[in-house]
Amino acid sequence: MKRVVTTLGLALLAAAASSCRGYSADEGDAPDQPIAFYHSVHAGQNQMPCMYCHYTADRSVDAGIPSVQLCVGCHVPGSSMPGAVASQAALSFPTAERDTMWNRNANLLVDYWKRGEAIPWVRIHKLPEHAKFPHFMHVNAGLQCQTCHGPVQEMKKVYQFSSLRMGWCIDCHRGDTPLSAGEEASVQQRSSFIRRVADLRRGGNDTRGVPATRPRQRATTDCVACHY
Amino acid sequence: MATETPTQTVIRSSFHPDVENYEQVNRDADRLLTKPGKGYLALLGTAIGLVLLMVVAELHNVWFGLGMSGLTNPVGWGVYITTFVFWVGIGHAGTLISAILYLFRAPWRQSIYRFAEAMTVFAVLTAALFPIIHIGRPWFFYWLLPLPSQRHLWPNFRSPLLWDVFAVTTYLTVSSVFFYIGLIPDIAAARDTAVNPMRKRVYTILSLGWKGTDREWRHFTRAYMFLAALATPLVLSVHSVVSWDFAVSIVPGWHTTIFAPYFVAGAILSGVAMVVTLMVPVHRIFGLGAYFTPTHYDRLAKLLLLTSLIVGYAYGMEYFMAWYSGELFERDVFWDRVTGQYWWGGWSMITFNAFVPQLLWIPRIRRNLNAFFLISIFVNIGMWWERFVIIVPSLAHSYEPWKFMNYHLTWVEASILLGSFGWFFMWFLLFLRYLPGLSIAEIKEVLPPPMKRHDPAEHMEQIDASGPAGLLPTGYFDHAASR
């Protein structure tokens, strides 16, 4: 009978666990994208700043996905000039006729532009909708994109670098995850949480009450800060 | 010297005058384990059918949501929690009889405690289903268990519901271990008589190679006593914790200090009633009159009477406090219990639990099997209503007038309620057929041992005198009977 109980229990746990898998592409997997876009070329070799394309990362919840217009802006010069006709857009450099992998993909881009279609990128980093993550708060606190997204500038295919699980968030908020010296410095200076606690201390208040204020605490661990 | 034939003074236990000797006990115990008849199969079939019904109903809850039940905004708990408390309560009598009476050396427990204990285990097993059934997202039930997780989250140890989880699981573990240990010698006996090879193998495994040596017996009795000592406090603790689910809240009609003792008494009342409800049919069907004698029923009746008086007092006290406190909300709730939508529930609880058992003052009634059986049924019903009446009307008429709203049970809840009985009886019936329902070893303890010596009485006295009584298994001997 105890066996029955345990099997029941195990079955339950298994069911629960399985019902709780994968909000997103699992850690480390790198799906094929409609266009073989190399971050390693753009962010790596060409040294483009992330926020040239992900243009709202410092002012909005979403980091933003570059519009097709932004892509062709570089790849098809003059394409967004007044009077330019999308349907006549053509790849101009280095030499359109050479059949290279680069050209093939760049031409895919141009086709999207000609058809006036959006590029259906496969989403890699996805949090469940019940967890709210404001990009701008983290960017403004001085965190590097790579800290969470990994060495994107070296990735040909982008993969999910971090687990994006709750414990992973908490560890960093609690200050258990090491950050680069520069980041740590700016976080200590800019984190709204740290500033709030400092204010309270300055006001001569007893801050032991602030939830989970650990010595290295960087940000709040209040549940409702992310779940609402 | 002239040899004289030994005087054949036949000596009988005062508890089981109709039991001649050890062989008869073995025979009767084995008789329970023989091939089942049609009636038995029919009963088992019904029980399993009800279990399937419960499964179907529960699937509705999981698939569509708890809206399939009749629960509503002010009345968040209904039949599920009622039935949970009901079964936890049933569980108590078993441990009371097997453990507490053991420690108190109550010799009349020997023949009935096995049933009682089995009942306990199965009742708690049934109750354990309901915390899972009644929550909105059962697939996350494991969040109630203190398991380490990557989320760095732990359950809230201030919540009575969490205390419940611990109380019930502890109780289930201890009572089932106690049950199993007690079974070992009897399983061994069954092993030795079993003919069916399959059975023999199973019993062999279960009996853990019991040979009945003196050494084994000494360890056995010690272990048994320690477990009894361990189980005893649980009888009180478990239902106290369950009662705190309510007492700790601020709901009028729940927020009462009397709850813990009140619930424990109620639990024993319902438990004893259930024991009788199970005993009488078994007695009748298997003709176990030799083991369930009027004495047993008499003692049980007295226990029932006592607890019924305590419960009755608690009822009175609740109403007195509601009136005496002058607390508006309290008064309204208690008034609603006996006049509101569920007035008949309220009255059946008071009548069946406090008044009907008073009939047992009359010896003729408490010795009459049919009457006693009937009364026990009444008490079972009454105790279910007690839990219901405590839970539902209190929620339906708590503080906020705008949300006075009552509760109507649906087919899903009804099926799950029935299914819980099916589940319980399924286990109990299987137990009857596959495990010794009579405690062979312990019944023998109260029988006079077969002696070559012509005056066993002296011998027994020597035994009684020798060795610390504490170490004896519950061996008793009525000298009066031997003269």
Next chain:
Amino acid sequence: MADGMKRRDFLKVVGVSGAGVAAVGCSTQQVDRLIPYVIPPEDVVPGTATFYTSTCRECPAGCGILVEAHEGRVTKVEGNPTHPVSRGKTCARGQASVQGLYHPDRYAGPVIEESDVGTARNVSWSVAEQQVAAQLAAARGSIVYLSGAYTGTMARLADEFAAAVGARRVTWAPLEDTPRGLDFSTADLLIAFGADFLETWGSPVDYAHQFAQMHAYKQGGVRGKFVWVGPHRPLTGLNADLWLSCRPGTEAIVANALASGDASGAAAAGVDARKLQTAIDWYRGSRRAVALGPGAALRSNGTTALDAAVARLNRGGAAGPATRPADVRPVVELTQQMMAGQVKAILIDASDPVFTLPGGLKFAQALKKVPVRISFSSFPDDTARICNFVLPQNHFLESWDDYAPQPGVLDLVQPAMRPVFNTRQVGDALLSIAQRMGATLPSAGAAKTYYDYLVAAWAGSAWRDAVKRGGVFAGGATSVAAPAVAAAAATPAPVAAVPAPASGAPTFEGDANGYALVVYPSYRFYDGRTANRPWLLELPDPVTKVPWDMWVEVHPRTAQKIGIKQGDVLEVKSPHGSIELPAYVWPGVRDDAVAIQMGMGHEGFGRWTEGRGANPMRLLGGAVDPATGAFVTYGTKVTLRPTGEGAGPRFHGLYENGVRIQYDREVSQAISLAAIQGFDARGPGLIPGQEEKIEELKGNGGFKPEETTTDPAGGYPTPGTEYGQYVPGETRWAMAVDLARCIGCGACTVACYAENNIPVVGPTEFKRGRDLSWLRIERYFGVGRENEEAYTDDATDDVRFLPMPCQHCNNAPCEPVCPVYAAYHTPDGLNGQVYNRCVGTRYCANNCPYKVRVFNWFTYEFAEPLNWQLNPDVTVREKGVMEKCTFCVQRIHEGERKAAAEQRHVRDGEVVPACVQACPTEVFVFGNIRDPESAVARAATTNRGYRALQELNTQPAVVYLKKVTLHEPRNSSDAAEATAEMGGTEHTPQAGAQPGGH
């Protein structure tokens, strides 16, 4: 801006907002796509809401609104703070307008009904317009364009179109002819003759605000009085201090009695003499008295006398120019001509005439006699269903237009998103039809679309500025030169004060000893045009608290006489027809009258409305008042017959939400004006009457209840209740609710539904008590123990409205009982609820004394495309999860993040929850109560402050301010008794403050 609008593309955007929202808990594996823009609109920041100024067109009030859009997806409507009419507020209908936009039963595109085949066919716009053009060309000369009350540019276009295609224009705009732009905010006495100005009459949001101005209690200020005259009490009437319930048709007598100060007419009018005397005394003592009415429900065939008498009552400056109801004789004539087959084609852009016109006219029959029937309705309503051409028009949130609700205000209607369905706005359709007919419109010029036409009409004058501000307002901050079109603005046309030729006293047709029928407009459904919005159906009627249903109001004596009880179905029979409705028994209607609300009983109009309730217009004959030319709505007597059909099985039939009396619970408290003035004279800071109790408790060695102080510093945290990690100096979010301002309209409730993705559960589940409203408005007639109390004649004299959100207790009973910390206390004092952690034990709800926690019994549907409205900032909950009011924590976070980015603290009033934002009477004050300077702290520490069920020591963050009554509030708590004696000792109650025989 305009260009950005054109380029905004909805479909390409959905992906960016993370494919909308998913359920709580674990979602299964799915391949998500990130869909970028092809060309990014410059005014959209992904993940951040964009607001567009526009104008609400659900009713003619013309409230300026801000439309919140996420990536080109409209999610919410809020008031435009700079707008003179709305002042940043809205009503329930306005809040629900987004459901009109996303309603799943809208026409997906043009529909043609071939009369020969008899089947509807979906066609393209070009086909539809081509055919319509052809038909009109054929019918030239006998075409009628039946429209609503167009103003501004649309009126001009309609005229030009009519002229060009040879059509006649007729206007039918039910209830829209009531005066707007009145000003009675400074009056100290208001006398309304059936003018439901808090619901539909004139400009409800504006008037509700003005009413609060003159009627609410202001420390040291004047607390105006309000007298209601009429045969029954709608929401507006329930807010009156005194109800003069006069015999139907004798309103003029009452008016004259008030004016002349001679109460002898009381007998004739059947008014309680003492009440009439009180009213006369008030009138005498008033500095500025304003009389409003008669309302749309009181239009008899003898209104002239009443009009004159009402006009005479104005004292110390009238509220505005006298207006006359619209003349509907053209509509009557039109119907006759149609019946006679003289109309070849008709274009209908009016509010569902088949439904809203009196049944006696038989408009439906007449319409069927017109060969070419063209409807511009965007819903399959009763009219569109029998039209053979449907050219569905845009919702106003998808349209360009201008609109002049009242003199001095010219609103601009601006689209906030691309059309959801394949619809066009009427202007575009007219232009293109005219063009296809080869007709030229004089001022159209090169205009292909109505947008061009509009811009041309504005001639650039103030266009860009108007788009920014939402219109052109006289006396606005930056007064702009109003464009030419503004000239054609003023509706309804003011008339000379000279009364029209006198007609006699009103007469009633039908059974002489029947009951006078009162057909009154609905606050939720207006004339029925908003009756298919799930939120409005789910919102219980503010007065009867009946959701999802319609009823006939009868007096308890009437009910006794015909031997029925609440919920029994009655057949209401007039000379013109009969309908069946369940009875609602209450003393808010006279025993010689019955009242029925407009707005339900549609035959079409979508899945939630079809066949629900019954349409009282069927009972009206369509007679016209000779003097004013208005339909007579108040001239019929009906007979009642119980059909024997009862309330039916459980969870069926009429359902009244909640209870009528408080059973001594005292959750909604009131205090007499005299008493509160007495306390205010003694200074702020204590709850009236509590100090004795404290002393007594101390005397008995009892504890001093912390909760008897609302001092913001005190009681937070309560000593000994310091779980939830409070830090001194931390923010403490709290709310003050002024019951003296609450009119019980429920705009806050609907705003809450819109902001927080609260699902609608439907009638049956609602009757089970499973509605998910986070903020409910409780309505109590009595405060005692006996239910009979709610059926006495004066039961409605002291009605209490109580908004009940989560109280966010410091000492919250729900928190310690949750086994998984789904309910817990945040450091800034919120009572947090973590949906995705909740396992659904429901223990928190059981333990909540306020019963404000609601449970997701199922996973509820948001019928496509209603789910487009979901707010991406709020998680959508799945089955088995507990939820409740969060003080709109998403907005709190938004404010805090903004402050953090600017390296400052959150300013007082910077965080505005949805309910606070919507409330037209400014009932709610929200902020940090730890800051003594904050508005909420100042409000909470007034003498009227109390906390609901404070004896439980739950330390709520919501502080209620007692309602202020002129007379002594009825069986109230010991607090009120104490105040009574104090009021007695220190202040003499003012003259005539004892109406209704209390």
